[in-house]
Amino acid sequence: MAKPQRKAPEDKSRRAFLEQLAQIQAEPVEPGTYLGDLRLALTLADQADEITLARFGAKDLDVDQKPDETPVTDADLRAEQFLRDQLARTRPDDQVLGEEFGGSKTSKLLKIQESRKRSWVLDPIDGTANYVRGLPVWATLIGLVADGRPAVGVVSAPALGLRWFAAAGDGSWKGASLDSAERLRVSKTKKLGEAFLSYSSPSNWEDQGRLAGLIRLIGDVGRSRAFGDFWSYMLVAEGCVDIATEPDLAPHDMIALAPIVTEAGGLFTDTRGKVTGPFGTDALATNGRLHPRVIPYLHGKGLK
Helix, strand or coil, X not given: CCCCCCCCHHXXXXXXXXXXXXXXXXXXXXXXXXXXXXXXXXXXXXXXXXXXXXXXXXCCCCEEECCCXXXXXXXXXXXXXXXXXXXXXXXXXXXXXXXXXXXXXXXXXXXXXXXXXXXXEEEEEECHHHHHHCCCCCEEXXXXXXXXXXXXXXXXXXXXXXXXXXXXXXXXXXXXXXXXXXXXXXXXXXXXXXXXXXXXXXXXHHHCCCHHHHHHHHXXXXXXXXXXXXXXXXXXXXXXXXXXXXXXXXXXXXXXHHHHHHHCCCEEECCCCCCECCCCCXXXXXXXXXXXXXHHHHHCCCCX
């Protein structure tokens, strides 16, 4: 009789980490704990909006290609540098990770999460390709990881005139500021056939060999559109969309989004439903009720 295989130590370590992560994010947060940080993030977003809007549509916009063949503009660089400078002045003991000037890698963020250090995670322009083409669907993302959880998220889309924000324990909101905002709630949709799905480019799914599952999901939901980037997740938080998913993301793409979705009553995990919050390398956000129905499509299990 063959001996049962022993699991590798790293498997046990990862399982322990995932259990710790789920436990941390299940812990209740006292209201007001992160309100000071949220107020700061909203002020920073106001100032970043001035930088990005001033360069939106500029004839002399400087556009380069990064090693991953995605665009970066002078507005991305200016906005992130500004945010870094302001955080160095106002939160000198906190770490800062960002898309354009480094540090925003999943491995580093996991270490920060395990140590429960405070770290701001920035994406100066989420949707740079839209920004370059003159499309108004782009936003500055400002997120804070504190006490092992995504604690604060601000998503500011000035060309759309929209802003969403949340702090753990204090709900999820849409509006210009804390004084003029409406509270967000996810939808109550239970049936997959009645659900509204927003997804990213099919080519991204095809690159990972998961396009067939996405196509089946599109066929089984009630309605689907590819809003893309931050907007898909904000629509989940608003209750306009029931499911949003992407197959390949970095921490700066997700940290600000997660608390806005979860404080609105939704779920934000990786596409396997294993990693709670934005600490994986892909994302699935739903109203919570539909989460277990969607996961099999994204990994090809349990489908006939």
